[in-house]
Amino acid sequence: MADIDIRITGRAGRITFSRPQALNAMSYEMCMAIDAAMRLWRDDDDVALVVIDATGDKAFCAGGDIAELYDTGTKGNYEYGRRFWRDEYRLNAFIAEYPKPVVSFMQGFTMGGGVGIGCHGSHRVVDDSSRIAMPECGIGLVPDVGGSLLLARAPGHLGEYLGLTTGRMAAGDAILAGFADHFVPRGTWADLIEMLEASGDAAHVASHALPAPPSALGEMQGDIDRHFSGGSLAAIRASLAGEDSDFTEKTRAALERNSPLSMACTIEMLRRLRAEDGTIRQALDLEYRFTWRAMEHGDFLEGIRAQIIDKDRNPQWQHAGGTVPDAAVRHMLAPLGADALTFEGEDRQMKIGFIGLGNMGAPMAANLARAGHEVTGFDMAEVSIEGVAMAASAAEAAKGAEVVITMLPNGQILRAVAAEIIPAMDKGAAFVDCSTVDVDSARAVADQAEAAGLLAVDAPVSGGVGGATAGTLTFMAGGSEAAFAKAAPLFDIMGQKAVHCGAAGAGQAAKICNNMILGATMIVTCEAFALADKLGLDRQKMFDVVSTSSGYSWTMNAYCPAPGVGPQSPADNDYKPGFAAELMLKDLRLSQQAAESADADTPMGALAQQLYTQFVEQEDGKGMDFSAMLPRFEKRHRG
Ligand code: NAD
Numbered sequence: 001m002a003d004i005d006i007r008i009t010g011r012a013g014r015i016t017f018s019r020p021q022a023l024n025a026m027s028y029e030m031c032m033a034i035d036a037a038m039r040l041w042r043d044d045d046d047v048a049l050v051v052i053d054a055t056g057d058k059a060f061c062a063g064g065d066i067a068e069l070y071d072t073g074t075k076g077n078y079e080y081g082r083r084f085w086r087d088e089y090r091l092n093a094f095i096a097e098y099p100k101p102v103v104s105f106m107q108g109f110t111m112g113g114g115v116g117i118g119c120h121g122s123h124r125v126v127d128d129s130s131r132i133a134m135p136e137c138g139i140g141l142v143p144d145v146g147g148s149l150l151l152a153r154a155p156g157h158l159g160e161y162l163g164l165t166t167g168r169m170a171a172g173d174a175i176l177a178g179f180a181d182h183f184v185p186r187g188t189w190a191d192l193i194e195m196l197e198a199s200g201d202a203a204h205v206a207s208h209a210l211p212a213p214p215s216a217l218g219e220m221q222g223d224i225d226r227h228f229s230g231g232s233l234a235a236i237r238a239s240l241a242g243e244d245s246d247f248t249e250k251t252r253a254a255l256e257r258n259s260p261l262s263m264a265c266t267i268e269m270l271r272r273l274r275a276e277d278g279t280i281r282q283a284l285d286l287e288y289r290f291t292w293r294a295m296e297h298g299d300f301l302e303g304i305r306a307q308i309i310d311k312d313r314n315p316q317w318q319h320a321g322g323t324v325p326d327a328a329v330r331h332m333l334a335p336l337g338a339d340a341l342t343f344e345g346e347d348r349q350m351k352i353g354f355i356g357l358g359n360m361g362a363p364m365a366a367n368l369a370r371a372g373h374e375v376t377g378f379d380m381a382e383v384s385i386e387g388v389a390m391a392a393s394a395a396e397a398a399k400g401a402e403v404v405i406t407m408l409p410n411g412q413i414l415r416a417v418a419a420e421i422i423p424a425m426d427k428g429a430a431f432v433d434c435s436t437v438d439v440d441s442a443r444a445v446a447d448q449a450e451a452a453g454l455l456a457v458d459a460p461v462s463g464g465v466g467g468a469t470a471g472t473l474t475f476m477a478g479g480s481e482a483a484f485a486k487a488a489p490l491f492d493i494m495g496q497k498a499v500h501c502g503a504a505g506a507g508q509a510a511k512i513c514n515n516m517i518l519g520a521t522m523i524v525t526c527e528a529f530a531l532a533d534k535l536g537l538d539r540q541k542m543f544d545v546v547s548t549s550s551g552y553s554w555t556m557n558a559y560c561p562a563p564g565v566g567p568q569s570p571a572d573n574d575y576k577p578g579f580a581a582e583l584m585l586k587d588l589r590l591s592q593q594a595a596e597s598a599d600a601d602t603p604m605g606a607l608a609q610q611l612y613t614q615f616v617e618q619e620d621g622k623g624m625d626f627s628a629m630l631p632r633f634e635k636r637h638r639g
Pocket of ligand 1: 378407409410434
């Protein structure tokens, strides 16, 4: 993703905001990419710590990208915003609770969403240029992204002061208020980061730090505590009105600009968090209650209009000039019931669209539904699967889903379905194609999905209908780390192993290589049984020997083409598929097409394709399982 650079360097998981032209404002996709990478690194022993920095001098991250929130919100679509906030807050909690050191380097502006990324880690670095702020009350929100917890824990009543005035903290102020830990001059950041990458040891941060510069905020602490301790917006306003000083004049003007409802709710949130000695999760839960309602009942859309869209700086706030009723505060902060924010470890149901419910898709969708996910399916044919709701079209099944899975016959159909569903999918959702298709189609669909702001994975499977039913498939996946991480929990349900093979198309490449081996092996297994028959060797004896000797293979041991021998397989069911011969032919053609374009010599693959072509097109193999090659060989003679 161009706006954020995520990689591993040495022992460090590295995240660099690289959208300096927009002050590194964080979009939903950027947020999800950070989330996915940090999840992978948490369990990766090679990653000792995470280092987050940003390009450009002006900002680490000046906030969340709110244009899209405004756009959707003014059209009456509150869901997009709620989802953005929900997933962003989950990431904030994840960073705060991260089991490895997280080191952030915050030059210039770090505001709102940027605080959520930069100020919850274990080692938070600032320099002379740093300006940290929670500006939410100015746009009709409350300090969020876990910022309310930092404000509640700041000394005295700095929290109310910073939240209500939206004031900016320089390096010394941020260290005093608990938004940063270390003052390190910018000139030494590059060396320090290199050391962190090479050693994986976060102790280097402290050894580079200089004493914190003096804090202007600290000098105002007496005034701040005196005027901001009243416990309500009315009391704070009255206290400021009762004294004439430079401090009270500036502070009154700041409060005048901001949303009264947001300020009153902020005071109440800080009170509750202090009283309960709140955790990051409690803070985010409380914030989410407000932001969930902010578009419909708060001043958020008006605040964005005035500050960012029309830029008239003249927002028409609710309760302007009057007192904010307690009931309004209680309403904004009331629990959300079933819509409440949940965190990792708390059961979370995903909304999944599943398109293509044939031999493979149907049992895969059933397993997802059984695991508690909300699955909506679509197939051209009439299908009914326990626990899966059926939609009238592919687009309807995809709408509003976090993940859409496709399990379709070929690349052409996949391209047609993708063209229909990509426009219907929400930004940030994942498009996971599990069909076996040509590498070109996989890459084309992934490009299209990514251009529409989706995560894309090609994840063909191995394991057949038996594996799909038992939830023991192997997934071979291509796509970004973020996309893979999003789909991984679902692969866990539908399969026993998922291998991230590389970029888009890599999953299909692995699949066609595997199936070239499978096709050729099935043929030789069938011809060996036919030969054994003619040599008078009992099939069971042949199985007993080969399945435990060097000729063993999946086609012999797990999917034996001889009826009554080995575990149950399509051979025991009159060769009804299973894995149809025409699908095997499809995969062999894909392998030869790929071999052709990559200039690879694959004589066994080519012969396997030729035999399956003959079988499917001239010998009634179509509609039979691919192991029905055995009865074919039984009837044949040499020459
Ligand atoms: P299938 O023919 O049983 O299922 C495909 C389903 O897609 C059908 O139900 C069909 O009605 C539906 N479909 C077709 N066009 C559609 C459209 N435009 N919109 C919605 N639905 C549509 O095939 P399968 O065996 O389930 O295989 C699916 C994919 O999995 C294939 O790409 C195959 O190569 C791959 N695969 C199959 C096996 C296996 O053992 N069957 C194993 C590994 C991979």
